[in-house]
Amino acid sequence: MDATASELRKELGELLRRAAEVSVELDRAEGAAVGVPHYSAIEARAHELGRELSRRIQARRMGDLAAATSAAACPTCGDRCEPRRRRRRLASIDGPLEIDEPAAHCPRCRRGFFPPPGGAGPRRP
Ligand SMILES: [Zn+2]
Secondary structure, three states: OOHHHHHHHHHHHHHHHHHHHHHHHHHHHHHOOOOOOHHHHHHHHHHHHHHHHHHHHHHHHHHHHHHHHEEEEEEOOOOOOOOEEEEEEEEOEEEEEEEEEEEEEEEOEEEEEEEOOOOOOOOOO
């Protein structure tokens, strides 16, 4: 693990520790953590925070992929088409979220397609 990865892992650990503290403080402030709760209630609340983090990571990663996608070859005719970012709702195993995904439209073929990240391949003859 290089220095950057080590620093990022340390920062992530600190952010997760702080997120756990804030989550507990928020539950107390909202009156959701009064008395002696059953452990399943504590676990369910913690799990929901984990699911929210998962959805945010998924949205971020998909946004990064959409931003990194450049012109793509139409799978039918091979013409280069510029992708645009398209907002889409999806159902992940951690709940619904909105992502940005690259989408392209070929005017010649009058069809849309999802270009792969990385750019266009060669035009077909
Ligand atoms: Zn085409």
